[in-house]
């Protein structure tokens with residue numbers, strides 16, 4: 001406990017996990033991103049701007065819940 005972390009800094013780097021169920025194969029999966037990214041997205045930011053480091057499959061998972069396997073199958 002020697003390193004002091006500012007509350008805002010901790011919040012910006014804290015990760016959240018959004019659970020999803022694939023509408024195609026009903027697999028339970030999810031997408032990990034920072035709390036800030038989810039907040040930006042929920043605040044109206046476009047998914048490609050809120051999650052610039054995520055893959056297209058991960059962004060589609062956030063938007064429509066599709067899993068990586070099904071994403072590969074249909075695209």
Ligand SMILES: [Zn+2]
Pocket residue numbers: 022023024025026027066067068069070071
């Ligand atoms: Zn699937």
